[in-house]
Amino acid sequence: MKPLLGTALSAALLLASSQLALSADQIRILAPTWLGFAPVHIASDLGCFAAKGLDVSIKFEDDLTNVMAAMARGDIEMQMRSVGEYQGRPRDASTPGIIIGTIDESVGGDGVITDDKIKSVADLKGKVVAAEPNIPSRLLLQMELKQAGLSLKDLQIKDIATADTGAVFVDESIAAIATYEPFMSQALKASTRPGARMLISSKDHRGIIIDAIIARNDDFKANPDKYTRFLGCIYDAVDFIKAEPDKFADMASKHFGLTPAEVTDIVNSSLSYTTLAESLAYMGKPGGKGTLHGIFDTVMDLNLENGAADNKLVAADQIDNSAISKIPAK
Amino acid sequence: MFSSLFVFRGRASPMVEFAVSVAAAVIVVALWELAARAGIIAPQFLPSPSRVVIALWTMLTEQNLLWHVAVSTARVWIAFLLAAVMAIPIGIMMSSYRIVGAALEPMIDFIRYLPVPALVPLSIIWFGVGEETKIFLLWLGTFFQLVLLVADDMRRVPQEFVEVARTVGANSRQVMIDVALRWMGPTLLDNLRITLGWCWTYLIIAEIVAADSGIGYVIWTARRFVKTPEVMAGVVVIGLIGLVTDQLLRLLHRRLFRYL
Known part of the structure; x- marks a missing residue:
């Protein structure tokens, strides 16, 4: 009995120590079900994480509240999400999470759709507009309204789930819908409304809707090198995606239940993966600021104005460029 | 054979009941296929049963x-x-x-x-x-x-x-x-x-x-x-x-x- 107990204890200790060893380089990620985060899958498939001693796993989770709960509990080391959504309630300065890189930007993936009754954003005044709270296209709408001397308060906003875009667009009492791909294209394709079209597109607002890589502060502080290795793999994967689009489509399709043609179609019409050089420009040099800091402030003001956020966050405290700046140049 | 189906609390043989169940399901699926093929509802909202099977x-x-x-x-x-x-x-x-x-x-x-x-x-x-x-x-x-x-x-x-x-x-x-x-x-x-x-x-x-x-x-x-x-x-x-x-x-x- 005693040798058996001893063996069991040794095995348990061995397992525990191997788990501890693993946990140091473990990165568990939650990200929305979106192809913008496909570089993680590609880096994994290419064997980059394993080669750099990282144990990376990614799961899909669309609900921001659930992701925040998981990060607060220490169940994940990383999340990925647009900067605007990241700032959303109930985040305040003490909520876990710090932006350490960018992964993609929206170039047509977000927008507002309408029909021929609406010629310009100004025509939306007093009209019913449907949108999910705290989504990027709501910010785009807000920006364009501002330029037209209006605000969201001048519209009658109806909260919807973006997945219902197509069904909601059938209702002609809804003048416009702030939405995103692929629901946006599908709603336009299925619509019989005369002049159904995009009124606003993220293609015309490049550099505003950016998906960020967000680490858990305590783990980032304790293991900065782990995150430098991770980011290195992500930008290697982005280079691969740009160099081998067909191979990428084939590889990504398996992770998202899509065909390679669907992957290519969605990526080409919606988003652009950020390379290391682009990401460095967004993040800035160590101790300095990049373009993302300004974008962060712009989006923050919009979020505070529309009620998606209720705490003003300081860009310099929420963005850390130390890990990305240590990626060795090629 | 089928007359008992229309009698209040009447009893039918299990085979007859099974046949009625299958026939009812076939009719519903056929109507669904027809509605989808006729384009009454956009396929993004209601695809035909044949597309679902594929x-x-x-x-x-x-x-x-x-x-x-x-x-x-x-x-x-x-x-x-x-x-x-x-x-x-x-x-x-x-x-x-x-x-x-x-x-x-x-x-x-x-x-x-x-x-x-x-x-x-x-x-x-x-x-x-x-x-x-x-x-x-x-x-x-x-x-x-x-x-x-x-x-x-x-x-x-x-x-x-x-x-x-x-x-x-x-x-x-x-x-x-x-x-x-x-x-x-x-x-x-x-x-x-x-x-x-x-x-x-x-x-x-x-x-x-x-x-x-x-x-x-x-x-x-x-x-x-x-x-x-x-x-x-x-x-x-x-x-x-x-x-x-x-x-x-x-x-x-x-x-x-x-x-x-």
């Missing part, structure tokens, strides 16, 4: 659907058995001892009205993003309904039966096993069958929490990319699993309670 085949052959089905089935059964193992004794105790009923029933009544989706962030805080949360959410949707049904089953055991058993010298254990459980057995199995169906309806909520496997995850991912035929195929799979499980439990019911 999607189902692709998911089976290329997307490991059977593996996802196995994962979901395991989750549902673990949560359901956990709920049953807890609900049956607690429900029986609630009806058998006034103090237990008085203590638990108001709380259970309150909790069973709580919307499960609203409790997802809390369940992540309590159990993390692993299997525990998924099982917990499925259990949550099942246990509180089942425990009250069991309590009702127990409450319906006629008092005369208990008194007669006591008169002939039965102790509490014998009253419970030989009288109460035998009386409530058929309705208990029926209620288990019904709540197992409810457990499946919570699958999507459970499997979109930090998801990477299960039919709920497959449906949710397909929904995200507006792949409606795949969404419908996933829903059909859940329906088929429910149908088969239900029939198996009905068969078990007939075998166990031949005296009915």
